[in-house]
Amino acid sequence: MSEERQRVSRRQFLNYTLTGVGGFMAAGMIVPMLRMAVDPVLKATDSGGFTNVKLAVDDITTTPKRVDWTIDQVDAWYESEVSKSAWVFKDDKGKIVALSPICKHLGCVVTWEGDDKFKNEFYCPCHGGRYYKDGTNVPHTPPNAPLDYYEQKVKDGMLYLGNTIER
Numbered sequence: 768m769s770e771e772r773q774r775v776s777r778r779q780f781l782n783y784t785l786t787g788v789g790g791f792m793a794a795g796m797i798v799p800m801l802r803m804a805v806d807p808v809l810k811a812t813d814s815g816g817f818t819n820v821k822l823a824v825d826d827i828t829t830t831p832k833r834v835d836w837t838i839d840q841v842d843a844w845y846e847s848e849v850s851k852s853a854w855v856f857k858d859d860k861g862k863i864v865a866l867s868p869i870c871k872h873l874g875c876v877v878t879w880e881g882d883d884k885f886k887n888e889f890y891c892p893c894h895g896g897r898y899y900k901d902g903t904n905v906p907h908t909p910p911n912a913p914l915d916y917y918e919q920k921v922k923d924g925m926l927y928l929g930n931t932i933e934r
């Protein structure tokens with residue numbers, strides 16, 4: 768009788784030990800996964816995602832000017848510095864326009880009057896893509912969509928740019 772009780776006790780001990788070790792190992796795998804999923808949501812974000820691109824509104828003319836800046840990007844555990852660019856100018860009504868320089872064909876970078884043959888246009892050197900000054904793609908050239916534009920705001924006379932928006 769006592770021998771049988773002892774055998775059951777050993778079995779219970781083994782069950783408890785294996786359950787404990789298994790639970791510990793499962794927690795070791797699940798907790799980091801949960802933290803990775805929830806952590807970015809709990810982190811504080813910057814001021815609405817807008818960045819001061821160090822361009823005074825008074826210095827913006829009707830001629831597109833390229834501005835470059837960097838943002839800190841946090842992607843779960845990976846933090847990196849990302850370069851951004853925009854072509855900024857004032858339209859005929861004095862409204863500030865900030866266009867993405869990323870060509871909508873295959874992602875090359877467009878330049879203002881990048882080809883002498885096409886004045887007053889953005890030009891993509893990769894496959895001869897062309898855009899009018901307002902970012903609209905010139906028909907019968909490779910791009911089939913207008914350039915994206917940046918969200919923008921003005922604070923203390925300086926231009927702040929946010930995310931790009933597709934048209």
Ligand code: FES
Nearest residue numbers: 870872873891896
């Ligand atoms: S990537 Fe610009 S025209 Fe092809």
